[in-house]
Amino acid sequence: MIVKQLYADNRLRNFHYLIACEMTGEAMVIDPLDVERCMHEAKANGFKITKILNTHEHWDHIDGNTEMKEKTGAVIYAHNGAQGKIPDVDVGLKAGDIVNVGTSVSLRALDTPGHTDSHICLLTDDDMPALFCGDTMFNAGVGHCKLGGNPEKLYDTFNRQLSLLPENTLIYPGHDYMINNLEFTIDREPDNETAKIFLGNLEQQNPHNAYVSSMKDERKINTFLRLTNRSVIENLRKHFPDLSENPTQKEVFLALRELRNHW
Ligand SMILES: [Zn+2]
DSSP, X not given: OEEEEEEOOSTTOBXXXXXXXXXXXXXXXXXXXXXXXXXXXXXXXXXXXXXXXXXXXXXXXXXXXXXXXHHHOOEEEEEGGGTTTSTTOOEEEOTTOEEEETTTEEEEXXXXXXXXXXXXXXEEOSSSOEEEEXXXXXXXXXXXXXXXXXXXXXXXXXXXXXXXXXXXXXXEESBOOHHHHHHHHHHHOTTOHHHHHHHHHHTTOOGGGOOXXXXXXXXXXXXXXXXXXXXHHHHHHHHOTTOOSSOOHHXXXXXXXXHHHTO
């Protein structure tokens, strides 16, 4: 599997992905917005785009569909619940469905509600697992729930699926928000030395060549995966004095999500 992460260089800091089969050169594009950039990269690498996948229905993940389809004839995949929300979806996906790219790439659909109700993540199940997670999970953070989402569902998605992924899983999100997210983690947990080292190393990074974190990193630097950490809990108490004496992981997650909304 060849993965090209493309930074859109826009206000929302979108990432697009080209996932290509090295045997056939066929490629799938995830969440195209900057169509020209995607087409240029595909051409430069000799890829033929045959599939478009939208992780969810927000405009900044689907607005390139029409132009991309016109230029390539690619088939559009999305969550089966997003078929009324995203125009011209050809294939609706449900949990466990497999999306193949060429002859060598196979990705499994995860049903991951929370950021929106109809959000799909894709996971490769090989020696080098990779998660294409749209706006459900970011490097060092998680998606908001303000535009059609639900924080309790987002917690369930993490609790039952994403937090269980193996350490070597690479995290490919829909936006470059890592610096802000690291700052939020450090504000929650001022004694998190690993997060401080990451922030120091990444502050000057070029988003066109962004660091790709792993689940091993995420468990150290993503506050939403550190729900039993004493510093995180004691710090939250300053903002949520009613937090229980021994809060559940769900309570901590929901408080963090709430705080992140106006942080
Ligand atoms: Zn979104």
